[in-house]
Amino acid sequence: MSLPARGFVVFLLSTQVVQDLTTDSEYSGRVEDLCENKICTLRIRNLRESDSAEYWFRFDTIQEGGSYIGIPGVTLSVTDPDLQLKVSRAYSDQAELKYAPKLPSVSVSPSAEIEEGSSVTLTCSSNVNPAANYTWYKKNVLIYSSEEHQIVFSSINSSDSGQYFCSAENELGRRTSENIFIDVKYAPKLPSVSMSPSAELEEGSSVTLTCSSDANPAAKYTWYKENQTVFQGVEGSYKFSSISSEDRGIYYCKSENQYGEINSTSLFVDVQCE
Template identity: 70%
Template structure:
C-alpha cells in the first residue's frame, strides 16, 4: 500500500477543529486537532486573599494536541513554574498583588487568560507628619497627617494625650488657628478589619508670647525696715521668657532673673516695681507696690520722743503760769493787810532778820521771836511757832504781873515760786513784810 501525505494550512485564530479520512472511508476520520480553547485561570482558595496565606493559580484549556502553559505577571514578566498548569504562593505578600495570566499553546494556536490577585492586609508603615514644618506660632494654620499602608483602606483615629479628638476615613487633622492650649503630644491609630496599628507620638510645640504674668512678694504681710524680701515674677511663655526688674521712674534695670531679692530694706526702697517678661514672640509687664514701714524699736523711740516733748511743753506751760501768778502776788504784797483774812496769799514764813534780832536784844531782854507760816493750800489755818529766849524764861514769869511787855514780830512772806535771787531782799525792804504787834499784857483778855 502506498502511503501518501496530505497537508492543510489553516489559521490558528479560528475555533475550528480539523480531521482527515480516506476518500470513500469518511466514517473513519482521524481525531480532530485544534488550537487551545476554553482557557481559564483560577485562584485557590477563592474569596479574599489575605497576606501570609498560601495561594494556587491554575490554568486550564481544551487543546489537541495538548497545550503548553506559561505564567506571566503584568508587563509580560515570565514567571517560573514547577508545574505546567499551576503557579503556587506559599505565603503570599501584598507586593505580590497584581494581574497574572497564563498562555496555552500548541501547534494549532495560542490563547491566554488572566486573573487579578488582591492581597488583603492590616495597616502597616504608619507615620505622622505636620505641615508646615518648622516652628509653629500661635494663630497659624496647621495640618497633622496620618499615613499608613493598608488593604482595605484604613480608618483613622486621632488622639492628644490619650484623649480622642477625631475618627474617620480622613487622614488629616486640621487646626485653622492653633492656640497655646493645642500644645502637646499627638498620635493616630490606623485600623481595618484585618488589624490596627498606632503611630509614634508627635510633639506639637506651639510658640507664643508671655501671658498670665504675675508678681508676688515673699514673705507676705507687713514689710518691716531692715528685713529682706523676694520679688517673684512668673508667666506662661514659649519659648521660656527672660525677666528684667525695674523701679518706677528709674530707667536702668534693678535686676534680672525671675526672683529679685532686696536685703536690709529702707524706707527709700518703697515704691512701684515692675517686671518685664520677654521672649522671641513678644513681651509683657506687671507691677507690684512695695511699702516699707519703720521697725518696732523706731516706733517706740518715736513714741517716747513724742511723749517727752509733750511733757516738756506741759511743764513749760505750768512754769509760765506759776511765774505769772508769782508776779501778781508780789505786786499785791506791797500793801499791808489789816486782818488775818488778807494773809492767805501763799506760803508765808516769818523769820526775824539778824539786824532786828540784835536790836531787840539790846533794848529789851524779854523780846519774843515768832515764826509764822501761812499755807496757801489750807484756808485760814495759821501755824505760829513762838520761841522764848531761854535766859529770860524765868524772869518773864516773875515780871509778868508787873510789866506790860510789848513784843514785836516781823512777819515775812516767802513765795514758794520765787527765785532764789529774790530772797536777798529780806535784809532790806521786803515788799512782802508784814508787821504785827502782840500785846502780852496779862490784864488783856
C-alpha cells in the same frame, strides 16, 4: 495551598481562577522568576495561547499582615497563529488583594517650629486595602475618628502641645503608630507679681519681689522702679537683703521671649521707717 516566600500568581482569564505558577502543571518547566536588586522578572518559555492571563507578583512576610500582591498586575494576551502579544497594566479588585493596615507613619506640617495661632496639619499614613478608618489620640485620649487621615488645627493653641499617635483599622486588622510630640511656641502671658513678706515692711528687713509668666520658650524678666531698670535675668525674683526707705516706690516687671513681651501690673512697695 502552601505559598512560597515570594513568587508569581496568575489570574486565568478562561477559568476565572487564581493559580500559583509554582504549582500549576500547565507552567511546569516553562516559567522562571528572577529577583535581583529588589527587581523581580517572570520569564515564560514556549508561549501558548492559554498563557493569556493577568499576572501578579506575590510577596509573603512573617510580619503582621501576611502576604500581599503587587498592584497593578500585567495582562498578557496571546493570539494564534502569529503568537502576537498584547501586554497591558491590570487593576484588579480580587479579594486576595485585601490586607490589614501596615504600620502607620505620622507627620506634622509645617515641620519647623510651631507658633501659637498658626495652621498645623497632622497626617497618619498607612498602606492598606480596603481603606482604613483612622483614629487620633492625645495622651491616650481619643480626640478624632474618621475615614480622613488628617487633623487640621486652623489656629493651634498652647494647650494643643503634647504627645499624639494614630491607629489605622479595617476589617482585617488594626495597627498603631509611634508617638509624635507637638511643641507649640508662644509669647509670655500676663505676668503675676507678688511680694514676700506681704505684711508691713520695716527698714532693714529682707524682701523679695517675684514675677512669673507662662511662656514657651521660657521668658527672661526685667524689673523696673518707676520706669528705671533695677534688675534683669532669667529668674523672676528681685531680692532686697536689707530694704531701706529709699526703696519705697512703684515697681513692675516685664516678661519677654523671641515671640513677644508683656508688662505686669504695678506693685507698690511701702517701707516703714524705724
